[in-house]
Amino acid sequence: MARELLVAADRYDLERLRLMCQNILFQSIDTSNVMGTLSLVRGRDTCRQLKDSCIEYIASDPEVFSVVMATEEYQELKNSCSPLIIEIIERVATHKAARGSSSEGLISHRLPEKTWSTHKASEEVHGVHEFRIPNFCAVIRLVDNQTIHSGTFRVGDYDWKLAVCPSSGGDGETAAEAGSISVYLKLLSDPPSHGVEVSKKFMVYNPNGKSPMTLINDGAAPTTNEERGQTWGYKKLITLESAKSQYLAHDGSLTICCDFAVTKQPYTSRSTPTTRPMIAVPSSSIALHLDQLLARKHGSDVRFLVEGSEICAHSLVIAARCPVLYEVVAAAAGDSEDCHIVRINGMKATVFKAVLRFVYTDDELATLGRSVVVDEDMVGLERMKIICENFLAEHISKENAFDTGNMARRHQCSKLEDYCMDFILSVPSLAKELIKLIPLPSP
Incomplete structure (x- = not known):
């Protein structure tokens, strides 16, 4: 059906369908159908890549060429003096080193499998991830001494995650550690045998500063992550008091930023034989x-x-x-x-x-x-x-929290309504205003 679909796609200029059909025909090329495919795409300027692949397949192996010459399709093209025959013969002549012939007779040949390797030089990949915690004051009351995780992000071909733990003090904590925020960078992927070298520094968003970020700790020497799940960071990045008094945005959120560089050591990548499409098919439009x-x-x-x-x-x-x-x-x-x-x-x-x-x-x-x-x-x-x-x-902000909550109630947006209520209760001035709106019981 791919042959018929290719003709239809060419007729109506459906580029993506045309490329998909060419890929199917390319993957199935062998001595029994290569001439049929070649005849199908001949004269179609939009199928030049598939035509060239068919000719290359025929010319790349002397035994394949001998099998193809015996087919009716080849003889018909030869008798009609088709330019395709000239292209095939010229391509055969340019192949200086023919691959070995099969000793099992004239069997169906497919495209040869290939393996490859690539040397990768050392490189440094830079990444920045911002982790925003909305309604921070309400959050720390709910998750005291528990870890809050960011979403997964990818830098240097590895997956990472930030782990933030606000702590007001608990068992095993020193006085200096109590009332502080711990921040760690966690490796989620399996590292190579030589590990992943990472240079990190953490920053906290400063809504009142001239620069968008205030550096809280300027990092340390590069560390090497040698196993999945390994973390690195600070047990006391910033105190809770500083976070609340200096670094909360107007909507009550706190943003922690991790700026880090991943050093990828030189290595040689290897592949296993696999079927890969020759023609790139664009994504759906x-x-x-x-x-x-x-x-x-x-x-x-x-x-x-x-x-x-x-x-x-x-x-x-x-x-x-x-x-x-x-x-x-x-x-x-x-x-x-x-x-x-x-x-x-x-x-x-x-x-x-x-x-x-x-x-x-x-x-x-x-x-x-x-x-x-x-x-x-x-x-x-x-x-x-x-x-x-x-x-x-x-x-959400102090200025729109009540209006947003009322609108959420009118339109049965229960989750948004609950979120607005949590935000209002976390802001003292809004909480006092809310209490004023609650009607007193009748005497």
Whole structure:
């Protein structure tokens, strides 16, 4: 079927499908089908790589060439004086060292397996990871003497993680260690036999300083991590008192940064025989194409009227991706002689455009705020709602905590509401304001 799909992909200029089919045909090349594949791609400029691979396969082994010359396809091309025959013969002539012939007779030959090795020189890979802990004061009350882990990040071909432990004092701790924050860098990957040499320094974000980071400890001599799970850092990077008084951002968060360099020693990498595609197939671009479809309005059959603006869209895309919004489209079509016009009330045009773009591309929202969450209930996009909740949680502050909490309650966003309440209780001034709002019991 790959042959027929290749013809169809070439006919309709489907580049990614064309490359996928060429890869399938390349992986299956042998003496029984190489001439058929060569005949298929002959004259197709878009398949030059596959054509060249077929010719190289035929010319690379004298016995393969002798088997191919006996096929009907080769004789037909020879009798028609096809330029392909000239290319094959010229390629055979350029091969100075032919590979050994098989002693088992004329059997089906496949592409020869290859192994390879590469010498890697010593290099230093630099990495920076910022670990933000929102609502830090509330967090340390809940996780006292327990470790908080960052997400996994990759530097120098190895996986790492930061481990942060705020401690108010406990068994086995000295007076100097109590009331401090410990920070460690942890190796999560298996290191090579010679280990992984790492130079590290930790910094804490200073929201009031002229520079974005304040260096708390300038690091030490490079260390060598020789096994998975090994950690290195400081038992007392900074005191809890300093963290609360100097380094909390306006939203109550604390950001710890690890700036480190991984030194990779010289080594030679080896591979095992493996089947690898010769032709690189690009990643899917369907989201980009749908985004362009929305922007260019080609083939649109629905027009939304929002705040006096006309926004064009495609009913089939909406039906597949957002059934709730499609019900609005279908209802408007039934009530109006002009089934292409749908009026959207109670929503900003900028917000509706963002909703449509999410419907088409599933693109995450980076800068949209409260209004998107409010209006999302109208179109029933659960994933978009969760993304917006996370956005609001990350940007909570003293100024918007009450408004965000009230909005979360109105729209049944229980997790966001709980997060807002925890934040309010962690800020003394907000907690006092909350107490004032609680009605006193009737006498």
